[in-house]
Amino acid sequence: MANKNIFKVDGEYIELMALxxxxxxxxxxxxxxxxxxxxxILRNGEVELRRRAKCRKGDEIQVNxxxxxxx
Numbered sequence: 001m002a003n004k005n006i007f008k009v010d011g012e013y014i015e016l017m018a019l020x021x022x023x024x025x026x027x028x029x030x031x032x033x034x035x036x037x038x039x040x041i042l043r044n045g046e047v048e049l050r051r052r053a054k055c056r057k058g059d060e061i062q063v064n065x066x067x068x069x070x071x
Contacts, residue, residue, distance in 0.1 A: 007068045013054040014070075016041065016061075025063050040064065 007023060014022070017032040020041075026032035033051055035041065041048045042062040043055065055061060061068045 002062070002065050002067045005066065005068045007070050009055070009057050009070050013056045015051075016043075016048060016053040016055055017051050019055050019061065019068070019070075020063070023066075023068055025066065035063065 005023070007019065016036060017026070017029055020026040020032040020035060021029065026035055036049060036051045039047050039049060040063060043053065044060055048061075055070055057070050059070045061070070
């Protein structure tokens with residue numbers, strides 16, 4: 001069972017690594033890089049390998065059993 005969460009984006013977008021740190025998935029930037037590089041991120045159902053991908057309102061980011069809907 002997935003854990004669904006809402007994340008409010010301030011501004012136009014948030015970079016993927018910053019999002020991982022903001023929601024507590026990654027403790028550091030280095031940890032965030034590892035998570036992305038290992039292919040553990042789904043963005044709108046597709047594997048996202050770009051560390052600095054611009055995540056925008058309406059995107060759904062999944063990390064393991066955690067799903068974050070950006071508003």
